[in-house]
Amino acid sequence: MGFRSVGKSSLTIQFVDGQFVDSYDPTIENTFSKHIKIGGQEYELKLVDTAGQDEYDIFPSQYSVDIHGYVLVYSIASSKSFDVVQVIYDKLLDMTGKVSVPIILVGNKNDLEMQRVVPSQEGRKLADSWKVPFVEASAKENMSALRVFQSIIQEIEKAEGNGPPAQKQNSCVIS
């Protein structure tokens, strides 16, 4: 979730299809499925790409139930989007009624360094205050999009009481 045009669809499409879409087509809502294996563990992910939100929008009630984790996105080239992500976070906690929900904060478009208006430290500071992981990303790069979704899966696993997927092993050592 995040403000308009921050790259929510682009990150999702890069992760799901491995391509970057240059054109801008505002989203109403799209769902995607993706099968992925991380650290020997298989996941069948359902991703909901939401419409861009602003600070005045009511948090859509359908996103407060049956969702395991949230990727909150701003653009490093838009201070407005950084303000909006903070408002969305507050509404999200209000709506879900939970103190802690699996969330990660993503500063997208970090390939646009010349247009940067949100310093990395600001993003990190905000994520630290929420006690959630922070990732800067570019939807132009596949590895970057992959890192975003790996990170939210890890947070979901943690909330479920499981360790990071990479540390799960099926083998054992006998000495």
Ligand SMILES: Nc1nc2c(ncn2[C@@H]2O[C@H](COP(=O)(O)OP(=O)(O)OP(=O)(O)O)[C@@H](O)[C@H]2O)c(=O)[nH]1
């Ligand atoms: N340079 C650069 N451009 C990006 C990046 N991510 C998205 N864009 C561009 O930004 C524009 C908006 O991207 P979208 O992915 O449609 O943004 P969105 O957040 O889904 O937008 P809404 O549907 O309105 O909420 C498009 O022209 C993308 O090509 C990025 O990481 N780097």
